Amino acid sequence: MPTENEQLWAVTARQAELRAIESALTDRGGILLTGTTGVGKTRLLAAALRRVAAEGRTVVAVGGAGGPETGCAENYCSLTECLDRLESVRRHSDPARRTVVGFDDAHLVEESAAHRLYRLAASGRVAVAATAPRDAALPAGVDKLWVERLVERLEVRPFPRDLVSAILRRRVGGPVDSGTLERLWATTRGNALILHELVEYALADGSLRRVDGHWHWDGLPARPPERLADIVRLRLRDLAPEEQELVNVLALVGQVEYGLAERLGLARAAETLDGRGLVQIEYGGRRVGIRLTEPLTGAVVADRMSGLTAQRLRLQLADAIEATGARRAHDVVRMATLRMAAGRVPEPAVLLAAARTAAHRRDYPLTEHLCRPLLGTPTADAPATALLPAGAPPAPPAADEPAADRDTTAGTATAAPAGTLPVSAAGAAPAADRTDSAWFPADGCPEPGRALRHDVARASLLLGRALAGTGRHQEAEDVFARVFADRAADLLTALPADEVVAAVRDRADNVAWGLGRGTDAAAVVDGLPDGLGPDGTGLRHGFHAVLALLADRPDDAARAGRTVLPGEPPDSPVVQHLLPPAALALAELGHPDRALALVDRHTHDLAAWPDDARLRCLVAVARCAFAQGDLARVTATLDAIGRSDGPDDDLRRLQHALLRSRLLRLLGRPGEAVTLLRGASALPVRPDWLATPAWTLAQLAGALAEAGRPTEALQTLVEAQAARRTSPAHPQADDAVLLEHAVVLAHTGDRSGAACRALEAAQRAAARPASALAALHLAARVGDAPRAAVRAARLADGAGSDLMRLRADHVTALARSDGEALEEVSARFRTLGAVPLAAEAAAQAARAYRKDGRRRASRLARAAGTRLLTEAGCPLPPWADPQEHRQPARTAPLTSREREVAALAAGGLSNRDIAARLVVSVRTVENHLYRVYEKLGITARSDLGGALQGLARHPAGTVVRAA
Template sequence: MTSGRGATRKQLESAFASGPGAVLVGLPGVGKTVMARAAAKAYAKRHPRATSLWVSATESAKLIPFGAFSHLVEFAGADEPAMLLRTAQDALRRDAADGLVLVVDDAHHLDTLSATLVHQVATSGFARMLVTVREGEACPDAVTALWKDEILARCDIHPFDADESAVLLEQVLGGPVEAVSSTRMFEVSQGNPLYLRHLVVAAVDAGALRQVEDVWQLRGEMTFTPELSTLIDQHLSALAPEVRMVLEFLAVDDPLSVSTLAEVAGLDAVDRAEMAGVVTVSDQGGSLVVRPSHPLYTERVRSSLGRLAFRRLRKMLVGQLSTDAPTDISGRLRIAGLALDTDSPPGAGDLVALSWEAMRMGDLAFGERLARGALDQTGDLSARLPLAHSLSWQGRGHDADDVLDPVDPDTLSQWDLTAWTLPKAANRFWMLSQPSHAVTYLAEMRARISEPAAFHTLDALAATFAMNCGEPGRAVRMASVVLESSEALELAVAWAAATATLSSARIGRFEDVEQLAQRGLSATHPGLLRFTIGLGQTTGLIMAGDVGAAEELSRHYLSFSEFQQPGRAIGEVLLGLTLVAGGAFDEATTLLRQAAAALTTTGYSWGPLALTGLTQALGQQGKAADAAVALDRAASAHGMRSELYAPDLALARAWARAAARDVRGAVGAAREAVHVAEQSGQRAVAIRALHDLVRLGDVGGVATARRINAQIPCVTGNLCVAHGQALADRDGAALDAVSTELEGAGLLAVAADAAAQAALAHQAAGQRAGEVAAKARAAALSQRCGNPVTPALEKALNPLPLTSREREVAAMVAQGMTNKSIAARWSVSVRTVEGHVYKACMKLGLPDRSALATTVQASPTMLPGKSES
């Protein structure tokens, strides 16, 4: 665990080791008892002869003298308290001959005599003591004195922090948990392990928490187990009605200003709620705001409110909030959301306008809700359009089509026909997996439009189709026509600029990227288009040799999406791809795996792209089995709508084969990536593929890299050419220099490979000092990347004295492959494979094939991936 609870455990251990013990203080359900048991068990393990006694105080036994100790001490009669205490101490001392550990759980419930006994035992020092106390509860003076008089050390146990909560969730569920879902459960539970456990049980039982592609995802509303509901209700039932009313208003809208709550519930009620500890009041921008002290309070109150009560509270809040007549968009959206489910909802026109605004801000679900409110009032196309857009952007293609289908296109004006065709065609291309049909359909509808401002919008979408179909050059030309027109509408400009930004970056028109990006960002559009723009920007920055700036920009885009899906997952793909480029493979695999799972039910081309990036990361980590699985998924998801990323898929195949120690196959796949990239005009991607070829040890593409870099000069291209030429020349010093430059560009994994290749070049030239320095540099860079396993690093850092071919066959043997299957993969005879196995065994002094497999598996630098069968 991280520092919070880990620090508490260390404090407990220290209190046991150097003193009489500790008092463990924490909120209900925070895990005091569990930690106390663990600490007592650890002490008993170190002192096996010591006696351990456990006392649990309860509310019901509080009125009975020595009630908590009745199972440990027998009292003959009604003696004086002093005599009873002496008798109890003597009874406990009899158990302390070889040491005594006394744990008193929930000591705030102790009766007076029991509390006095605990105090006396602690001061006498004949026992190690561990006492748990609930924070905020009234305690007997004798218990409070334990830490106030510094008799026992006070250790405060806090709820889990977000990271600890995420680790606990993964342990309980037995698999990775989507970051968005983990964060949501942490925010509701506030890290309280008891609450968290109940929330998990309820969510799993309700089907809201489920596994998709081996990743746990939380969707829908949070629910409570009966036990958790009872726990919260016990606390809430003791509240005065006016305090409960404050929580009811906060259940409707959180946070609320003190002034607003004072008007609807009364200032005295707010004051009493704060005194009761159920709300907190803090300063926010010069205004006092009220929040629930724990989210579960308002979650539970919300679930217990009837629909009529909810509508009444909403109406009261709308009336009060509207008195200030907010003009900012956030304030207007807030009031509209509250008023929607009252008997006086906003008009359809206002709801339509606000729905578009909500989507522009990235909140697709809220945009859907507002649009549905408008559609409830009118069946007009104006209400159907934002609803269809929101549904389609959320990946719910069939639902979006259902909203648009009732409209007869033959009855529409050119403007309305354009507005109707746009989501209809886009939905078919991505969400309904009908890209060919969508392209034809869009062209047919375009032929019915003569108004320039109208057909420019359809042309902008056609440009996006062309880009996704793997024709970025044509996409730029089509988008440019739209962008050059003074009659193009804002939405057309947004689509065209986003398409041109990404396409320009991939074909190598780097000088146009940022200007196009800014034009797209300044136009009115559904918020998810900004991620396409962001991918173009980060691609350009990486090619400019500034991976650090690309990562910073990626994290900015990720923060925009907050926790709304699918925007969050798309933002994770954007960041994950940047991290792969920089060599931060551990974080990249986490992001890309959960993003791919979240996008699997949508038609976004970001889904296949996430899988290709995941495969590349896993492949460079040497995780052959995982990379193979991810590659299969990427290939299955790939199609016409993601044809732009065909070179990326070929590179994914290259790294998956490299992880399986099929270097020849990896080189072949990387060459295919170069070919596909060049064929589609994606020269920047071709440069990247050529550089991966160099990393794999192939220098046959250096002339091609030089030619392409002359066409689209950039820092990464210069480094690719320099790296390839230095490797071709077997120039250790030149490879050292290019490794340093690659590190400066933020391409750490590539820099590690260059350093490894430098070490081998120095070794071949007999330059021992250069070899040692280059190996040390390769190892240091590798460690910064999480110790990836690439062919170059294996050759330089692997201590086993095998040739490349012998290493490959040894790795395949360790993966469980038969000689026949290895021969089939290499297209050689079984006898040839047997020869390689024999030579490998001879060099390593091993008796047989089985021993070879065991030895290779024990060499983490040679075979860190999981075995394949």
């Protein structure tokens, strides 16, 4: 009998497909399931046959399709034997009464049997339920079944990201942290078989475990589990030699350009592997990249690859990159890492150039890996060998360390383990065994020369940045402090001003965000030496403007912009540092129009800015455009971020996802926003003044609530609050988390609690009128317009934001229950492009008219709202739905804290885990759950999820605020 887990993977996750199969077997002559290996065709077929048999239909199976517990009348060894028995079956005009024939691997059926099956199906005697690999050559008889529409053809696809999330939560019986969901998705790409095997293995070995109430998985072990590796290799067992060669290359380096594959003689292999779905082609400008479809395949192949094969392929690929000119900066990184992994030490200058590029791309583990050899500071992952140690030549390898054993099974180049380089068998680095006057003094002494000291300083600064980027903040500060104390003269005399300024900024960011010491960070910036020109001046002004924002003093940041920027030429270093925080400060003060004008006045050639500065400016422009209500400019800015010529790094992906998801939510597409925010929440980006992990998770919680997933929303909100407790203070982000809390409560039925949270956010944002008005707008929409109206009008008075004025007018119209004013607000939201808000205002106008007895006006407003909802493709929020206001109160209200406790309990957390999450006692949790059970009329913990879902759809009157 199928286990409960097998039922979960096959049935729970495939309800839509099962309905399609049942419909095809009932209304037509059957179904042909196609798809790639591992998507779950066989289990889906078995589940469908069980359902059909349970409904009383006669089911016969071939080759044990569906398993022994399918409920089949008979099981046959071959299709021919089965058809021999079915020749005498009566014809039925009703497809729902025909005998169902189920079998796997239709592409292996003999031609004669396929033609007989076709004749039986065409004559109405049998219905067919079969599977076949996608794009496989089928027997003519099977092809005729779907060509003549006797059976439906259904492609079974990998699980989408959100479904993987739902499956995993149900399997483990509790909430799963966002990083784990993203890692599992990235590893499996929704392949049902691999996902199933990986999760079961991770549960068995304890790598998928509970941490602080959430299930957590760090990723694949260094060596993939045996059974999982065997499953992956099933798809690779019949590869041609050149196909296997390309798979080996991709397993080692992750991605190669099609031109390199051509140079290696593997272009034809790329085409055939693409046809089989084993590789995917990625287009980026003029370059065409090739990578393995499933990342797990690369890990398995690299793990089993011969060390000599790996060394040969790495060197061949490095030589091919060099032969093509290595025109991109990243080509130097790839050449260096490939040769390092093959035991060949690059020139010190090459190592340093590669490290700088890796740091620029924010690949911090690789940056550290490249810097360590230059500094002679090994890690535990590799022997203690440096390219050019400060006082002596490299040490020889240990006598028991054969050269063939060194770093021959590393994975992709960008995932190389941090550490130092192996040396040659002779005991010296192959490319660094000479005395060069550029690196050593002329007398041949092994003391480093001036160029070496300068590059050691550069490498030290890069190492500090890498350590900060990987979360080792105190180590990073120790490195920075040592460099600035011991090599200050080298920094000032050898490095360009922009490099020194960048290093100081890295150190200040690490102190402020990593160590949480804003005052010390300001001292770092103020300690900049003189003589750094506009770069140093710009960093001072820009960093202090950021600190003013973080201290909730936007006036000071805006004043700095007004004072300093007019005297600066467009695009100057001072502009690059100061303009983004100054513009955001103006937008927060209610003047996004001035902020956008300031940007336009001081950015004549944004494309020429450094990548980081350009990204910060574009993010500021997008946020100012949101504050102004200029969605066209938001869209244009998002396009500019997406097509940026800078490195496709995690920070850019994060900001693009955050901004785009905000736009999607405004347009009524929260489901798409959830997908983006899930990916964003898993990106390894350290917090800064533009985004924090708690802020990202809170936005995900809000999007989940808007998408109709209240339990997930509440669980994610608790995760966001936990992240907030471990982050440095950030008033704007903290208030945004509180506002998303209000959104979640409003969508889960606690409108009173939502209004209280929104009003609290407005009070905390007193120094930021734009944020305060956004919070008041939400409070008014969910039911507390009178308390919000007076302050909203005052905040909008004199504001330069169309959106702020519109929000204030909406609040006033709600407070007065003014139907005409609400219709005007609806029209203005429609002009703005915020169609869901326009539909909401129209529904509120209809309710106001009905309250005044103006039934015709109410019907017209309601019809207008319906048209707007159709245009937006989304439902009304629960507080604006007229049906919600007619629901009788059936249960006592839940407090906000009771909802949080219930959501966490529904997610599978124990009382002790809930207490730890919410920082309360276990007894308090027990008392809350007792009251929840009593109010909802349930008796079991397993009933909480459904009860909360129903409560979100039909809230029971007014919900009281927790004490």
